[in-house]
Amino acid sequence: MSGGTSAPAAAPPVISAWSAVSPYGLGAPALVDGLRSGRPTGAPVDTARWRVPGGTAHLVPGFETRQVLGKKGTRSMDRVTGLAVSAVGGLLDQPEADRERETGERAGLVLGTTTGSAESMMDFTRTSLEGEAPFDVDPAVMPNAVMNCAAGQCSIWYGIRGPNTTLAGGRTAGLAALHYSARLLASGRAGSVLCAAAEEFSRARYWLERHSRGDQDVALGEGAAVLLVQRPDAVSPGRPPLAEILSVRTRVATGDRVRPVLEACVASALEAAGARPRDVWAASPGDAPGRLGRDERDALTALFGAEALERVPGVGRLGDVSAASATFQIAFLLATAALSDEAAGRLAVVTSADRDGSLVCAVLRLVAA
Template sequence: MTAPVITGWSAVSPYGIGAEVLAEGLRAQRATVAPVDTTRWRVPTSRAHLVPDFDPRKALGKKGTRSMDRVTGLAVAAVGSLLDQPGASRETETGERAALVLGTTTGSAASMMDFTRSSLEGERPYDVDPAVMPNAVMNCAAGQCGIWYGIKGPNTTLAGGRAAGLLSLNYATRLLATGRADTVLCAAAEEYSPARYWLEKHSRGAEAPGVPLGEGAAVLVVQPRENVTEARPALAEVLAVRTRVALAGQAREALAACVRSALDAAEAKPEEAWAAVPGDAPGLLGHLEREVLAEACGGAAVDRVPALSRIGDVSAASGTFQIAMVLATAATDPVAAGRLAVVTSADRDGSVACAVLRLEAPSC
């Protein structure tokens, strides 16, 4: 099987809903960080990169959204914006031969905590709202995407923290290679919530206390090259995705080894890289990631695509957003065609991933 290709993408980001909105925001270098409404979000004074005015019921309509949580709404809205694009084909991107892979950290931490709290605070442990229970399951967002749009092939949720987006891309290529699907919608989503705020505050440590959280969802269309159409041209070829586990104190070595392994698997050289895109993990890990890529591919490649931190710490959605930002930036640079994009992710729990793409055509 030839290497699969990415033929489309979309996103719900702190710039708004849709690929064009994200691309325009990056070109204009518009800031997205803003003070958080402390009354609404029940957090101390802080700043975050939120999707503007996002509410699942407003974005998707009232039918089927009464109990929908935020991360599910973001994922469903992102997939919907992809399928509504002019070049989309519902015949091939939904149905029996279409698959969905969604990267996440834990699903919705807010839904899990709220449901558990209601059981503890109620008069009896089973005095809970049954309509809310599905939200507390990690694969709720992926399941709802399949239900909303009739995606009847394999439906998979991968929990991988910051590496989840690239892990999902790797899983998507395996679904295609084994004939389990003809098209894979490869997505990742992360929400902002009080639960996530407090989890991050107490688990980050002292090295990155003030990095603002972000939220959003991004989705890619991944297909075999033979399925490419004029309406959905190939944007990038997925040459390789490789992973590593970084033990304590070995993040730099694991990152460097992962990049070398991915480039070797792609039969590519570091100097071919048009862009090298780190995941900007908060604190020291993010700096190490940027240094490793600069050493491997050069500082110019690292600086070519806007930093992911422009939209905040989007955690599990990082890798997929990085690829979306690569495609958005390459669309305005004719030099990018035929060159490589090296995309990395590193999670504080030790997961490391690297994807090597060969860019082919403008993305929007």
């Protein structure tokens, strides 16, 4: 068999826009201003409203779904869905948006989550148990109890008729969604993808975390962030690439194995990107609570040095935003790079570790604005 010329490698997908609904406020400008000022986002929780003990929480200030999105179609919309729909709308409403490319039959949406809305699931189950009959439930609330409710509502609201996917992965959901988005583009199943992740604060989530973490006292946060992921030949003139997605790699480990396996995961991602540790300008860990977060941060510090980790603010300043963590990490990275004279062309590593054992690493190349 005679040899032939191999086909050139496909150009990596790019992130060309982002937006967020965060404890800093609505939209990308609010997050950028919050990072620039360094102001804290935690505040005493309203115990009467949320029916939880006193403490600190990192909530989106003043967020009420019906006030932000209007009364039409939001009567039974739960909080995590409202956050996700608001974040996606914030990106599509940006002046540079190209609605023809970013919505429609060639546009996909991938949403990372933990379980959807734990509050909606538990409330719906409770009404079935407490009613005179198991079927005495509000049918309008039933869709909220399904994990993919938020993703479906995002597509319905904005006319996104391409692939619609929900990935449940806890803290690693954001990077899993990024990987899935890149695969949708590579397979030709979508021309652009809105890659999002969302997490809500609720009484149900508070108690689930409280009882599953033992003695750990963790201030919960909430929010949603969304990235516009596209092929480089499909970006619109108003949305130049912000970063290239060079590689995403995954591993599984718990306990004492987390650090060495995470280091192997990072090494694999760097190899796939054709890079070495000394090429990395910034590294962003997921700031998981407890030992898991310490092991992750120690591993990245050993690989890249403390200076690389200090270049991007830690996502922990938003509290524990769980499934939204990794997507916020990328938003923090892009916001920081836009304010830096030395970021263009440099590499960044974003990692995420969940207590169920999943580990993910993504390597990005920052692009000059």
